Amino acid sequence: MSVVAAGAGRRASYTGLCAFLASVTMFFAAFTSAMVVRRGASRDWKGVPAPSLLWVNTGILALSSLAAEKARRDLRAGDRRRFNIGWTAATALGALFVAGQITVWRQLREQGVYVNSHPGSAFFYVGTVSHAIHLAGGWIAMFYLAIRALRLELGPGRRTAVEVSTLYWHFLGILWLYLLWLFRFWGNWE
């Protein structure tokens, strides 16, 4: 493959990611409009008791994003050792976030809040689970890259996958903040 073609492949990865982010945004836009309309349509809306663990999870996800960003910059600078440390940390923190979310859902269930309890809980579960599924996809990519990094297959010249995954990871962090805001203000958190 000529240099030009390799560059095209890299650009295509970014374009593909942007297109994917656009469709994910559209998915959550549809979710938001459904939530706004559903709330306005009837009087049975109730808030969800927000477990304080959610804030811990938010912090974990933010740290994970920071670690990924740090690792991405280290790789670009050619520091593979520090990249490996940062990237592994980001991946581990990502797993911790998912574990935290699962704990949140279990806590809610123990309080008797199910998906069919009321519309507020239904939207809470749909939103957080959809986010977690998207996150799991990103996490698999990060895990795969962490293994490739440990096998010394990445470097400053081979980092498109790392760059793209980091962007996606940041996007998921921002999406999570948006969902928190949505549930807090539109969902009428208790």
Add this chain to the structure above:
Amino acid sequence: MASHTRERTRQPHGFLRRYVFSTDHKVIGIQYILLAIVAALVGAGLSALMRFHLSYPEAKVRLFELLWPGAASGGVMTPELYLSLMTMHGTIMVFFVLTTAPQSGFGNFMLPLQIGARDMAFPRLNMLSFWTTALSFAVLCAAFFVEGGAPLSGWTAYPPLSAAGRIAGPGQGLGQTVWVLSIALFSVASLMSAINFLATVLDLRTDGMSLMRMPLTCWGWFVTAMISLFAFAVLLAAGILLLLDREAGSSFFLPAGLVINDQPLMNKGGSPLLFQHLFWFFGHPEVYIAIVPGMGVVSTVLSVFSRKPVFGYKAMVSAMAAIGLLGFLVWGHHMFISGMNPYSAIAFSVVTLAIGAPSAIKTFNWLGTIWGGSLSLSTAMLFALGFVSVFVSGGLTGIFLGQPALDLYFHDTYFVVGHFHMIMGVASVFAMFAAMFYWFPKMTGRMMNETMGRFHFYLTFAGAYAIFIPMHLVGIAGNPRRYADFAQFDFLRDMTPAHKFMTHAALFTVLVQGIFIVNLIWSWRRGAKAPENPWNATTLEWALPSPPPHENFGENAPEVRCGPYEYSRPGRQKDFRMQHEVEG
């Protein structure tokens, strides 16, 4: 890197890797087309059964009893069975024919060739898209075989019917659940495919292939990929909420106090209209997903067989983009009778009628393209001309339906059925026939039989008009749609002759498609060998041998030097210039 790439471009050995789980865009394109043909045969077969039942509701048919021992005992179709056939016909045709063949089928095969690329941007994602689509089709067909049979709620799956579960009807149990799963899978596959198309168009064009030098076919696939990206994400969201209402007992779409078949439902507070909004936000753009690739094909075919450049290339591109954009702002015109605020209805109506402008630009530019050209009426050209005809007659009735005052009357009548079959069904299918006759030589290395092709065209053209024009007329007379049996209503009795005529026309048109299938198989095996560029066309796919080698242009990606429609150039001996051709 180099060795890695060479490995990827080498043709894989072994049947499975080469023809089944292939990452080659050409193989995947053909897989999509074959899937669409199978789906079209199933869908057309279902419509034949429905039309037969509408005209002969009392007839005892052994076949019905054989196929559906429960729902057609004694050989007479129950209304529920009729509705399930209607649902499956609509779903199969819209998703697995009109969405699959124009974009994923022909687009996959031709896009990389036309822009001088080696493959799609993400070949493995491409393979995954196809197999997810195939799985989705298999899941949908499974609805026929589950307890209670296929769902009754139409391809639009409006709640409460689609959300209430088994108590709402025989197919509303497992059948409807299977349907929702299939559509969710299809949405995911379409999203993956759209991502691939966008990245390919934006980043893999060869040197000199600026966006405004792309053939209009590529523009069609590009605009369609944009539409898919935004529309299918919303359908996926709606599908997930519907599934939860069905399976998890939530109340997104199910209102309080619902009693179905004497059984009260426990749900409360949901909004059935919310689903309609989400669905049609996808559903209207879906119409353009079906037809915009066809517009690209027709523009190209008309130009090639008139030996004239496309009239107003830039206007054609802008019109396609405008149609794609406006398509997202008009979903409300499917809901005029839902009780929406009349002011909203007026807004939706104005935007709807505004789509008439880019559509008219396209129509007049097609006429401008063939005006004064030296036309050769090959089968591909005939189908392209047929497309323009059907597009106009189907499009004009859309202007009636776009007015809230008229739609109140027409909405639940056969006028709508006639309208959308013309504009969405027949028009895009004609474009696909044109595409098949035009590109078959490139895809297989053999020419299709023109005599059979012309017979097929004239009979299909006459048949399509014979089916769908009377539908408009009975619609104006007030004939409701979605009814399984008209004979029970006095005011519909006078329509019986018209319905019999449509039924016979439909059965005739379905049978005529046999000519196409025979032509396809015969030409693939025995057709005359195709040269590299049988139509003296200008775009890059015709610079390759027929069929193209596995790696397309390989290391020698062509450099593009001119636009895609250089025909009949004044002062030149040769009447066309290929896009990569060097001229002194």
